Structure formats: C-alpha cells, structure tokens
Amino acid sequence: MHHHSTSPWLRRLRPRLSRLTLLPLFSLFLLGAGILAGCDARYIELRPASARGDLGLLPRPDAGNPGDAGTGMNDASGTEVVVLQGILSGLNSYNATGTVSVVRLGDGVTHELRFSSDFNSAGVPGPVVVLTQRDVLGNGGIMEAQGDVNLGASATSGAQTFVLPPGAESPNYVWVYCLPFTVDTARAEMTAP
Amino acid sequence: MSAERALRSAKRGLSPVFGVVSRLVASLPLLALLALLQPASASAQAWIREPGHVYGKLAYRVIRAESLYDGDGNVVGIAPYRQHALGFYTEVGIVKRWLMLSLDGDLFRRSIIVDTGGTQGLGDLRLGLYTGLVEAPFRLAFGVQLGLPTGDASPSSGTNDPIADGIARTLPTGDGEVDVALRLYAGHSFSGGERWPFHHYVVADLGVWLRSQGFSHQAVYRVELGTTPRAEGWDRLSLTLRLNGVQTFNTGRGNGGSPSGLGDGLSFLSPGVDLSLRLVNTLRVGFSMDGAVYANNLPAAPNWQVYVSMER
Numbered sequence: 001m002h003h004h005s006t007s008p009w010l011r012r013l014r015p016r017l018s019r020l021t022l023l024p025l026f027s028l029f030l031l032g033a034g035i036l037a038g039c040d041a042r043y044i045e046l047r048p049a050s051a052r053g054d055l056g057l058l059p060r061p062d063a064g065n066p067g068d069a070g071t072g073m074n075d076a077s078g079t080e081v082v083v084l085q086g087i088l089s090g091l092n093s094y095n096a097t098g099t100v101s102v103v104r105l106g107d108g109v110t111h112e113l114r115f116s117s118d119f120n121s122a123g124v125p126g127p128v129v130v131l132t133q134r135d136v137l138g139n140g141g142i143m144e145a146q147g148d149v150n151l152g153a154s155a156t157s158g159a160q161t162f163v164l165p166p167g168a169e170s171p172n173y174v175w176v177y178c179l180p181f182t183v184d185t186a187r188a189e190m191t192a193p
Numbered sequence: 194m195s196a197e198r199a200l201r202s203a204k205r206g207l208s209p210v211f212g213v214v215s216r217l218v219a220s221l222p223l224l225a226l227l228a229l230l231q232p233a234s235a236s237a238q239a240w241i242r243e244p245g246h247v248y249g250k251l252a253y254r255v256i257r258a259e260s261l262y263d264g265d266g267n268v269v270g271i272a273p274y275r276q277h278a279l280g281f282y283t284e285v286g287i288v289k290r291w292l293m294l295s296l297d298g299d300l301f302r303r304s305i306i307v308d309t310g311g312t313q314g315l316g317d318l319r320l321g322l323y324t325g326l327v328e329a330p331f332r333l334a335f336g337v338q339l340g341l342p343t344g345d346a347s348p349s350s351g352t353n354d355p356i357a358d359g360i361a362r363t364l365p366t367g368d369g370e371v372d373v374a375l376r377l378y379a380g381h382s383f384s385g386g387e388r389w390p391f392h393h394y395v396v397a398d399l400g401v402w403l404r405s406q407g408f409s410h411q412a413v414y415r416v417e418l419g420t421t422p423r424a425e426g427w428d429r430l431s432l433t434l435r436l437n438g439v440q441t442f443n444t445g446r447g448n449g450g451s452p453s454g455l456g457d458g459l460s461f462l463s464p465g466v467d468l469s470l471r472l473v474n475t476l477r478v479g480f481s482m483d484g485a486v487y488a489n490n491l492p493a494a495p496n497w498q499v500y501v502s503m504e505r
Contacts, residue, residue: 041314041345041366044305045357092269122263125363125452153359179356180306180363181261181271181452 078106086174086188094122096186100174102164111169113151117159121186124178129154129162131171137184142177150179238396239332239380241293241325242286250282252500258492261452262461262485268493273307274452276492278316290328295321295338302344304364304453310350310357317344317367317455323378332380336400340372346455368455370408376400384423394419402439408457409443433467437483452492461488465496475504 081104090096098119103112113129121127129151130142142148151162154176176186242248256276260268282297299316320339327333344367350357382394395418402411417435422428441460464486469479483496 041302041312041348041361041364043348043350043352043357043361044303044311044313045350046305046308046310047357094263094267094269095265122265124263126359128359178271180309180360181274183269183271 078108080105082193083111084170084190085193086190088119088121088174088176088186088188090121090186091184094124094185096121096176100188100190102169102171102190104169111164113162113164113174115155115158115160119155119159120157121176122156124156124181124183124185126178126180127154127156127185128152128177128179130175130177131164131168131173132175133172135173135189137173137175137177137187141182142179238398239334239378241290241323241334242284244286244289246286246505248282248284248502248504250500250502252280252282252498254278254280254496254498256492256494256496258452258494260493262488262491262493264458264489266460266487266489271452272309274492275303275305275307275311276453277301277303277305280316290325293323295319295323297321298343299366302366304366306360306364310360310364312345312348312361312364312366314345314348314366315343317342330381332378334378334380336374336376336378338374338376340368340370340374342367342369342371344368344455346370363452365453365455368408370404370406372402372404372408374400374402374413376413390423391420392423404457409441411442411459412438412440414438414440429471431467431469431471431477431479433465433469433481435465435467435483437461437463437465441489452490454491456490459490461491462486463488463496469500469502475502477502 082101083104084102086100088096088098088100096119098121099116100119101114101116103114104110105112113131130137131149131151133147137148142150149165149168149171151164154160156176171190174188174190175184177184254277256274258274258276259271261271261274263269278299279301280297280299282295284293284295286293296318298318301313302316303311303313305311318341320341321336322338323334323336325332325334344365346365346367346369348361348365350361352358376398377400378396378398380394380396382392384392395416397414397416399414400412402413404410415435415437417433419431419433421431439459439461441458443458462485463483465481465483467479467481469477471477479498479500479502481498481500483498485491485493
C-alpha cells in the first residue's frame, strides 16, 4: 500500500478545523432548536374564576370614527347634547391632558363617551377606560358591585369614542386604568357643563 | 469568563497573555454541558479566548417588583410583578487573537403579575463575534452581537377573554426584532505592589445597539472592576463591582408598554455587585445583585442572580 503523505499545513489545520466546524455548528444547532421549538409563550391564568372574563368589561361596540368626537350633529333625528364633561389629569406621577365628555345623541337615548383629540396619557400596558361613582380605584381594581363599568381597551392619545351601556350615562369619574398592573393613570371628574 | 482569566493573568505576574488550558475541547458532549451553563447579563470582553477554549455559565435570575420605572423615569406603584429567567452564556475561542464566538440568551423566561396572569417560554438569543485589536499595554477588542427574536413579542392567552389577552401581551418573552450591537472592549489586569493583597482587572466597553421594527437605537456602556485576594484559600473568592448602562436615543418616552425590559425606549444606569467562589478547578458558583440609579420602562426592583460557571 502506498502511504499518503499529508502536507504540514494541512496537519496543523486539521485539529483547528474540527473546532472551527463543531463550535459554530453547535451554536447553529442551539439557535435552530430555539427557533424550531416554537417561540410562542404559554399563558398562565392566575385570576380567580370569579374575576375572569368580566371585571365589568363590556363588549366594545362599533363606536364609529374616533375622528368624529366632538362634532355637533349626529343624524337627522336631532341634536347632540353634552350632558357631562371633565378635564383629565394624571395620577401616580403620570401626566395626562385632554377632556372627556358624555354626549347624548340625537335619538335622545344613546350616550357616548368621547375623548378630545388632544387627549394624551401615559403609555402603560393594557390601558382601559373605566367609569365609576367612587373617587378611588387603584389597587383595589374594578368592582362591578360598586357600579364600576369597564368600557374596554383605551388608546393613550387622540380622540376615541365609546358607546355607553344603559345606566352608565352618569358617571362621577372617568378613569384611564392600567388593567394588568392595576394602576390608575388618569382621571376626570365629570360635571354638568 | 474573562474576569477569571484576567485575575489569573494578574496572578502570573502581569503577563498580558492569559494562561490557557492546553487540552482541546472539541467534544460535543462537553460543549453541550457548557452551553447549559450561564446568564444574560454577562457579555464577551476584551480577552479573546484561545482556540478551543470555552467558558459557560448558567444562571437563574429573579426580579420581584411592586413598582415600575415608567417611560418618563418616574417610579409608579404596580400590582406585584415577578420575573424568573434561566439564562445561559457561552464563549468559545476560534482563531487565536482574531476570533471568538459567543452565544447567550434566556432558555426560559417567566413573567407573572401576581394573582392576575403571566407568560412563560423561550427568550431571545444573541450571537456574538469578537476580534482582538490590541494586546498590550492593555487589551482592546471589537465585538458584533446579533440579537435574534426567538422569544414571543406578543403572547396570546389562547382564549376569547380580552383581558387575559391584554395581560399576555403585556408580558412578552422577546422583543420581536433583529438587532445588532457594535461594541469596543478595553481591559487590563494588574496587581498592586508586592504587599498589595489583591489582584484586579478592569473592563470597560462602549457601543451602539442598532434596533429594528421601529425601536429606537441605544448606546450601551459598562465599567467593571474585579478583585480577588492573593492569599491561598481566599483566592477562591472573587468580587466584582460593575456599572452597566443603556441609553435610548429616543427623546420621547418610549412605548412604556411592558415592565419586561423588552420594550422600546429602554434606558437605565445599573450598579451591580457579584461575589463568586471557585469550587474546583474553574468551576465557580456565584451570586449577584444589580439595581438601577435611574431607568425607563423597567421594573423598579433589584435583579438577583445565582449562577454556576465553568471554563476550559
């Protein structure tokens, strides 16, 4: 048999090649495994059953174009009337600006809650709009039993409109509330204009 | 980790070249073991490892917060929040002086709003390449780190409950974007006079973190001082003091949308302390705590960590 000689540079390179190949391959394996493992996180429910799916949350109706907020006329049936209004102010070191109004539409029955176009509040996680009769909210959270009404997800700036459920037309306070972390970031005390 | 290498170098009479173990580490089983060792706060440093030499670290981190640095840097109260993470960090020398590879990330990340809900899953991974620029009189290296969005940036509850979905979205396990960090690392190890009872190293790095998906770019920086006693027996201990910083270039308040530290507009200045004990050879166990002097969009609570590390 003929013995194959190997050049010195190749002999020097060979052990290095094994490292150069194995290590990046191993890294790529880890990366690939991570990606293929499915990046979706799993949700863990920790709320008591009595608190799931309600917290006073109302289904968000189609509230129309937020840009319509503050306009005067609704439809042919009559004139809109501002029945309550308030100025938003920040809470818990958060800043907030803008106004909020409860408007009775021309049909005389339907009421909307409208945020002004200059509305701006803190960019907290999961903000919702809450109506209350009481002047505190905070860590105690939303309490239906005390008449709190959760209107659902809120923007943190710009005009937005919510259709109010029957019986919720006369809140004492309107809140922007970080639901996941139970922090109230803005509040308006509602009064007659 | 380079900290240990730097201290060993100091012990050997200030040689700028670290002693390296001569045995090859090319077996996959060993690498697999090492890959299971380390945390996310560690980063490759000024010392480029010898070819085939590896470092691995596995760490458990926990944050228990009841307040949050908001987008404006104010501390606001929140419902109790817990973040648990199992992080790893590996570093491998490829080409003498010129190339070192790192891989780190969170193998598991669990964020919980107590009595409310949470998410858990794989976090983001980061691949790093480093090259040595200067070896004396101090070490200077350049690194490129590629962040890969293997985590979940917008988790879902998997239910029809909009509140549960809102909670899930608040707690991502990844940032959802590919990013690149370019960093310069400088390091030096030294011992005082002959009577000085400690060995030391210092590391500083400065870089820019280029983000995508609408995230603002960020400046990143760090200064670290490591100390170990000379006395036999006591030389198993190592104390590290560090200052880590991230500063967003966004002058606005960021999205403020998550306490996870994964959102846009993240800034912080974080002092930290790390105490570790060498058990056998280069196997170490350690404990660390990092806080914040100021921050935006982060939990306002210390980041506690315990870890095991090993190098060959």
